[in-house]
Amino acid sequence: MYTGTAAAKDTASNTLDKQAFLELLVTQLRNQDPSSPMDSNTLMAQTTQMASMESLTEISTTSREAFALQMRASAAALVGQSVSYSNGTETITGIATSVSYAASVPTVTVGGKAVPLDSISTVSTTATTTP
Known part of the structure; x- marks a missing residue:
């Protein structure tokens, strides 16, 4: 960066x-x-x-x-979206809740874990339900 x-x-x-x-x-x-x-x-x-x-x-x-x-x-733009990334052994999917710009590559928080932007492999919109 x-x-x-x-x-x-x-x-x-x-x-x-x-x-x-x-x-x-x-x-x-x-x-x-x-x-x-x-x-x-x-x-x-x-x-x-x-x-x-x-x-x-x-x-x-x-x-x-x-x-x-x-x-x-x-x-x-990923905040609030469903994202997937691989931790080396499995693919993990979760909701992106925040972003950090502290490192040279931004990190996206997914399920409480900071994931580098370039590690995210899939992005999809989250399903919303109306009451």
Whole structure:
């Protein structure tokens, strides 16, 4: 799951990468041979590659955040539903009563037991009777 700490690490890492790129570029420009200066096409290609890398990093971050939100919404939608999961030896069915987001994968409480969302194999609506 995506956390604020991970976001801070990603941002710090990206900033370092951008800074390192700019330092290398400036060093390259300072130390180039005056009789054979850097080709402007090469400079443009390097700048474009850096911009592409930044965009891909932002897309990746956004995708992780969207996936985390989707998992939370999916888990919350199970409350009140009949769910089944396997404990390794048998399939257990019960009503989902609550959801916890404390772990990287949300857990759904079924019959008093916390079950990871990705362990739930079946979901069905509960039968309601009217008095």
